Amino acid sequence: MTPARSRTGAGPQVPKPRKALAHIGIPAWIYTVAAAGGLLVLLPLIAMVARVNWPQFIPLVTSDSSLTALGLSLRTSATSTVLCVILGVPLALVLARASFPGQRVLRSLVLLPLVLPPVVGGIALLYTFGRQGLLGRSVEMLGLQIAFSTTAVVLAQTFVSLPFLVVSLEGALRTAGPKYEAVAATLGARPGTVLRRVTLPLVLPGLASGAVLSFARSLGEFGATLTFAGSLQGVTRTLPLEIYLQRETDADAAVALSLVLVAVSVTVVALAHRGPRPPGRASAAGGEGATTAAPASRGGVL
Amino acid sequence: MKPTRGFARAKVAATVSLLAVTLAGCGPAGQVDQNGNKDGGEPGAGGTATGTVTVFAAASLKAAFTELAGKFEASHPGTKVSLSFAGSADLVTQITQGAPADVFASADTRNMAKLQDSGLVDGEPRDFATNTLTIAVPPGNPAGIASFRDLARPGTKVVVCASQVPCGAAAVTIEQETGTALSPVSEESSVTDVLGKVVSGEADAGLVYVTDAKNAGSKVESIPFTEAARAVNTYPMAAVKGARNKQAAEAFLELVTGSEGQAALGNAGFGAPQQ
């Protein structure tokens, strides 16, 4: 779409209808395989919904322990998402914009929790913040008790969710490229001003979707929490842990709570990805908006 | 196909992949069983061969039953014992969902009763062992725990099983019988998780089964307490209805409840069944 855009003369640009892309078409068999893939994910969900004990659904999900667990999950996930943003934005900026020795290693390490079994993450956190851990003693001397506390839950969730934010945001930053920032600098904007007025607004959609993914991941966090934080109603027993425990005795409750968790997650993710983005703000996250306005320069300065 | 339809489908596919991301968060629940052991997988794919007996047993029986399986195969030439260890509740679920088990050995009577209710137990279950709680503390016992009452000392970090699982139910029984109210810092879903918190030194003490403490070797110290006798956990086992190898199943039951079986269970820390 780039040449069409920049070669057009006076008058506002009419965006090309995006649906035109579908005319290109894909082989018919792809639909079949895609449907199979979709079913693999959807069918278990449907099966679970089919197993819900509907007459008892409301009492099951509004029991004291269920509501406590849901509330704890939402609170800890929100907190860890804030932590992810605070820590993840600088990390993504450093990874996308700076250049220093060991950068690739740092990126791999930051992304490690994506592929690490959460239990392993929990063990690693234990040996860092635990009583016998690397930082545990110093933290304890400050009067902080991390083990078996809600703080531990938040730490575990942040640990597993941070890569989601960093990956989204780094991608958005790379798509946006450094051109706008360079122009802003030559216009006299200090690095702080560039970050605040150019970089962050440009990657806002990417940041938002990264934050939502982090929240969803935090909400589903189980293994690291179980290993590192323990399980106590109202303190560390989040919804997934409650489901896991309920499964021992009350399968109906486990299924009902699972459905709640799925519903919350789907809602959150759907909110972040609702519909096509409004024009003009399509930029970085979508990976095309920013480049639409900025065709690759041939040998340009930027 | 109209282009709009194709576009709509693409959106569906995108939604599906998002769901996958969401679900991945819940994933680990299916990977670690109640006792933190690796799932043994579906047993006896080759179970059609005569002489193979498939035994579903509670995870705490792993050491004793592995030993006994070897003895069984030695004394019954031509047979093979296929063992699957997991949490008792998981095993009951698997059997009711059609897993091919010949023998079920439960860590508590409640799960055995669940299988009986499903009509899947052949004959009467037989009690073959008991297990009692003990206090596990990190090596050196840093918190100086000497008795069950010490666990109630303020500031003591005690980890127990949640009341929904057998070891937690036993702890609750002892609390009620002795009038000692514990304020645990965590109520875990399995004994293994309790033990893990003690081994790592996070907890000052944990209530676990004698057999678990014994299995952990020198990683924990075991502090026996007399009140443990108030909550004795009984292990029943039975042949599963529709067992493909009924004879071998009965023979294995005989071995476990016989003197050889009892000796092996005693070595693992189990008590004799109460008559």
Place this chain on the structure above:
Amino acid sequence: MTFTVQAVVADRGFDVSLSLGPTETVAVMGPNGAGKSTLLAVIAGLLHPDSGRAEVDGRVLFDVAGGRGPWTPPHRRGTALLAQEPLLFPHLSALDNVAFGPRSAGTPKQQARDSASRWLAEVEAGELESRRPVELSGGQSQRVAVARALAADPGLLLLDEPMAALDIHAAPLLRRLLKRVLAGRRAIIITHDILDALILADRVVILENGRISEEGPTRDVLLRPRSRFAAGLAGLNFVVGTITEHGLQARDLAVYGQHDDLPGPLPIGQPGVAVFPPSAVSVFMAEAHGSPRNSFPVTITDLEPHGDRIRVRAGEGGQLSADITPESSADLALVPGIEVYFVIKAGAVSIYPG
């Protein structure tokens, strides 16, 4: 009060030194990869040279040796950059885009907006104030970008092929705009278009392989090219003179031509340049008449092969050339020294204000 730069970027084989007077505009031309963009990047502070020094009006931009030494960061250089792409901030309105420079310099919001408003009017984009960049055409965007660069009040304006991404209708408009706003300013403009150099610049610098191969007043360089690149550019015929009602009056030639891009009449009486390609020139032995056309009596100075054609050079210093087929050349029995007529249709001659 001057701008001077001398810089070496070893791994790009770049070694250039250049200076500009306070109101001078220099066009930088050269083949792709010659180092034109490197020059701008070094001046703007987006690229660290290995060694060199730059100064603007006595202020040191950098003075490095072995990669170390005083270094002024880009935002304190006062070297606003206008690229091939407008690069308007997509989340800001046109007005706020233009106000960005003054705001960054600490100007209060309202004052910055007022000034932005004036600059938008200056580039004839006043009615676009509240538009988002996505609602602007390429030409409109680039005009707003010009306003944004100027609003930052740069001591040196850097233009990197500002017309390259524009279509054939938008480019002449922007060229005329730049002609107006660059008057009295110090600027460096990278371009591939000889017209930009002729119209916008006082001087042209030819960069080849990271080195300046030639520099001087644009017309001198084009008339007497010493570098191969300039010689290539000089293949285009151009006649300088004064703009008249029908075209251009050179010293002894009246050139009929037209300007099909610029709206409005040409500034009659002002200096101008007539440009036409050698392929549009026909060679006749006798004067030709008819529909508006130019017919110049010239003396052939040189004949040389040029691709599958013959390039006929004629006139004083061979500044006019015609490309004809070898057959025509043989038919006419062309040799250096004979007198012929160069005939060009008026429609093939473009007149520009110079």
